[in-house]
Amino acid sequence: MRLPEELRREAKDYVLARVTDAREVDLGLYRIDWDCTFFALLMNGDGTIYHRFGTRDWRSPLRWVSMPTLVALLRATKTDHADYEAEKAAGRAKPPAWTPRRMADLPAFVRHEKKRTLGCVHCHNVREFLRLDGLENDRWDDDRDIWTWPTPDRIGLELDPVDQALVAEVAEGSPAHAAGVRPGDRLGRAGATAVRTVADLQWALHEAPWDATELPLTVHRGDETVTATVKLPEGWKRGDALSLSWRPIKWPLRPAPGFGGPQLRADDLARLGLPAGSFAFRVNYFVETGPDAHLGKNARKAGIEEGDVVVAVGGKSDFASVDHFHAWFRLHRKAGSVVTLRVLRDGKERQLALPVID
Amino acid sequence: MRRRREVILGALLASVLLGVAVAATADDGAGKAGERGDGGSELRWESDPDVARARAAREGKPVLVVFRCEL
Structure with missing residues (x-):
C-alpha cells in the first residue's frame, strides 16, 4: 500500500x-x-x-x-x-x-x-x-482523423524506452535520416514543443497539420545543439x-466483420496441427444486439459458426493479433465486396464467403 | 471481451506506476491526506484537475494530472 x-x-x-x-x-x-x-x-x-x-x-x-x-x-x-x-x-x-x-x-x-x-x-x-x-x-473524416498521436517511427525515429528524449535508432532513408538526425542525439524541441518523452514528440506530430511539409527538430549532440529539418512526405500521418x-x-469504423474471438495459444495451435507462431482465432461471439446486430446476422448467414477457427481472411494469415485482424478488416475491406475466410471446423478446412457490409 | 482486456491493462499500468496508494487516497476521500496509502507522507490527490490547478497556482507548484481507467 x-x-x-x-x-x-x-x-x-x-x-x-x-x-x-x-x-x-x-x-x-x-x-x-x-x-x-x-x-x-x-x-x-x-x-x-x-x-x-x-x-x-x-x-x-x-x-x-x-x-x-x-x-x-x-x-x-x-x-x-x-x-x-x-x-x-x-x-x-x-x-x-x-x-x-x-x-x-x-x-x-x-x-x-x-x-x-x-x-x-x-x-x-x-x-x-x-x-x-x-x-x-x-x-471529422475517418480517413484522416483516426490517425492521431503519430509514433516517432512515422518519421523514422526510434527513441529509447526509458530515456525517451534519446534517439536510439534512425531508419535508413527515412525523413529523420535525411534530415541528419543520428543515433545518440538527444531531442530538445520538436517545433515549439519541448521534448522529454515520446508523448511530447507525438504531440508535436499530432499538432502538425495534415498537409505539413516539414518539422524542425532541435537536437543536442555532445556539446552542440543543431537544428534538423525533417521533410514530411505526403500522407505521413497515415499509419497502418x-x-x-x-x-x-x-471499433466504430465500418465495414466490420460482426464476429470475433480469442487468439489461439501455442498449445491450441499444436493440437490443431497448425504451425507454431501462426495466427488463428476461435469465433466465440457475434455482434447480435444494438444498432450493429445486422453485422452478426450477416456473418452467421455466411455460414460462420461459434467454435470455428479462423486461420486466414482474404488470403491474409500474418495478423499479429485479433485486434490487428479487426483493424485490417475495417481499413482494407470495402462494403459490397466479398471476403473469403479459411476456417477449421471439426478438423476439416472450409472456405466461407463473407459479404462485406457497413 | 475487449473491454475487459482494456480494463485489465489499465489496472496493470496503475498498479505498476501509482499503485494501490492512489486507490487508498480515494478511499480516504479526495482532498484528504492519504495516510493509509502512502505511509503517512500526506500526498493528497485531487479528483478535479481544475481544483488541482488552482491549488498549484496558490502554492507555486507544478501539477501532475493522471488519467486512468478504474477497475
Whole structure:
C-alpha cells in the first residue's frame, strides 16, 4: 500500500490530481491521447503543459511506461517549472488561451446520456464522442482523423524506452535520416514543443497539420545543439492496420466483420496441427444486439459458426493479433465486396464467403 | 471481451506506476491526506484537475494530472 519511495519523493513537490471519469474534464485544455488507458500531463496551474507521459503502441501497453522514466520526468520538470515561472515573472511567457469544452457540450453525448447513461466516462468514450460530434458537424473524416498521436517511427525515429528524449535508432532513408538526425542525439524541441518523452514528440506530430511539409527538430549532440529539418512526405500521418490495432477508435469504423474471438495459444495451435507462431482465432461471439446486430446476422448467414477457427481472411494469415485482424478488416475491406475466410471446423478446412457490409 | 482486456491493462499500468496508494487516497476521500496509502507522507490527490490547478497556482507548484481507467 505504499507509493514507491522514489516516486513519492518527487511527487510531493507537485499538486496531484487523478481523473478516473472524464465526464467533467475540460477537453479544451487537457488534451491527451484519449485511446490510452493511462496518461499523465505535467503542467502549470495556468494551463501551460510542460510534458506528456503515458503513450503506448501495438507492441505493448507498458513499452513506454516505466517507473524510472516517470521519476526522472517529475524531477526534470521541476526545473522546467522554475524556468517558466521566471519567464512569466519577467513578462516573457504568457499563459495559454483555450476554449473550455466538456462532454456536456457534445450533442451526440447528451443524446446518448438521455437514452442510456454511460455512468463513468472512460477516456476512449471521449474519443468516440468527439468522432461522432465531428461527423455530425463535418469536422471529422475517418480517413484522416483516426490517425492521431503519430509514433516517432512515422518519421523514422526510434527513441529509447526509458530515456525517451534519446534517439536510439534512425531508419535508413527515412525523413529523420535525411534530415541528419543520428543515433545518440538527444531531442530538445520538436517545433515549439519541448521534448522529454515520446508523448511530447507525438504531440508535436499530432499538432502538425495534415498537409505539413516539414518539422524542425532541435537536437543536442555532445556539446552542440543543431537544428534538423525533417521533410514530411505526403500522407505521413497515415499509419497502418497494425498501428491502429490497439486503439479503441477502430471499433466504430465500418465495414466490420460482426464476429470475433480469442487468439489461439501455442498449445491450441499444436493440437490443431497448425504451425507454431501462426495466427488463428476461435469465433466465440457475434455482434447480435444494438444498432450493429445486422453485422452478426450477416456473418452467421455466411455460414460462420461459434467454435470455428479462423486461420486466414482474404488470403491474409500474418495478423499479429485479433485486434490487428479487426483493424485490417475495417481499413482494407470495402462494403459490397466479398471476403473469403479459411476456417477449421471439426478438423476439416472450409472456405466461407463473407459479404462485406457497413 | 475487449473491454475487459482494456480494463485489465489499465489496472496493470496503475498498479505498476501509482499503485494501490492512489486507490487508498480515494478511499480516504479526495482532498484528504492519504495516510493509509502512502505511509503517512500526506500526498493528497485531487479528483478535479481544475481544483488541482488552482491549488498549484496558490502554492507555486507544478501539477501532475493522471488519467486512468478504474477497475
